[in-house]
Amino acid sequence: MTQRLQAPVVVLLVAVAAIATLVVVRAFPPASKRPLRTLEAGRMADFEARFDAARDSTRLLLLLSPT
Amino acid sequence: MRGASALQGLLTELPDRPVRVLAVWEPVLPTDKGPPTARVLSRLEDPRVEQYWDPGRVLSGRILAAAPRVPAFALFSGQLDAAWDLAAVYPPGVRWQGGVPTPVYCGNPVVGSLDSLRAHLAVAVALPSGP
Numbered sequence: 001m002t003q004r005l006q007a008p009v010v011v012l013l014v015a016v017a018a019i020a021t022l023v024v025v026r027a028f029p030p031a032s033k034r035p036l037r038t039l040e041a042g043r044m045a046d047f048e049a050r051f052d053a054a055r056d057s058t059r060l061l062l063l064l065s066p067t
Numbered sequence: 068m069r070g071a072s073a074l075q076g077l078l079t080e081l082p083d084r085p086v087r088v089l090a091v092w093e094p095v096l097p098t099d100k101g102p103p104t105a106r107v108l109s110r111l112e113d114p115r116v117e118q119y120w121d122p123g124r125v126l127s128g129r130i131l132a133a134a135p136r137v138p139a140f141a142l143f144s145g146q147l148d149a150a151w152d153l154a155a156v157y158p159p160g161v162r163w164q165g166g167v168p169t170p171v172y173c174g175n176p177v178v179g180s181l182d183s184l185r186a187h188l189a190v191a192v193a194l195p196s197g198p
Contacts, residue, residue: 035117035118036092036102036103036108036118036119036120037117037118037119037120038119038120038121038122039091039119039120039121039125039126040121040122040123040125041123041125044125044126044129047089047119047126048163050089050117051089051157051162051163051168052162052163054087055159055160055161055162056085056159057085057086057087057159058084058085058086058087058156058157058158058159058187058188059086059087059088059089059156059157059161060074060086060087060088060089060154060155060156060157060184060188061089061091061126061153061154061155061157061170062070062071062074062088062089062090062091062153062154062177063091063093063126063127063130063150063151063152063153064068064070064071064090064091064092064093064151064152064177065068065092065093065094065095065096065099065151065152066068066092066094066099066101066102066103066104066107067068067096067098067099067107
């Protein structure tokens with residue numbers, strides 16, 4: 001009786017662990033792959049320099065809300 | 068936030084175009100309590116994108132200040148206290164001198180501007196390199 005119960009429980013635990021892993025991975029991609037620079041008044045010159053540095057390309061300025 | 072996903076889709080359509088995207092996230096809505104999460108940032112996964120968090124809406128302020136002299140920004144002139152959900156296109160060669168440069172196109176909202184953005188990005192051609 002106990003052994004018959006164990007198999008479904010193990011399957012359930014594995015499924016829960018897999019779902020939890022998927023949720024965590026999707027919610028928190030590796031930070032190093034998504035660098036986020038802070039833009040402040042004192043750093044505008046750096047931002048402008050980045051804009052100019054790419055002047056061989058078409059540039060797109062995007063302003064967005066995070067939510 | 069939908070604008071980011073839409074823009075990523077556009078970049079995916081144009082994998083070889085010489086385009087650089089400077090994506091600036093700023094707090095505008097009451098729900099904007101802090102910088103974008105990693106999940107939000109991952110909506111713009113293209114390597115041609117650089118992402119910034121602008122907590123003081125510095126760039127937005129510069130655009131509002133430029134609105135009276137830059138026709139493309141005129142839609143932000145006056146009543147708004149923030150310029151957002153916008154995509155401004157600059158052709159090769161334009162440099163940032165003084166105020167915010169004049170774009171050849173400014174779309175707002177981003178999701179509703181995809182056709183125009185596509186047209187502008189599709190003709191993107193890099194300047195010939197100097198001697």
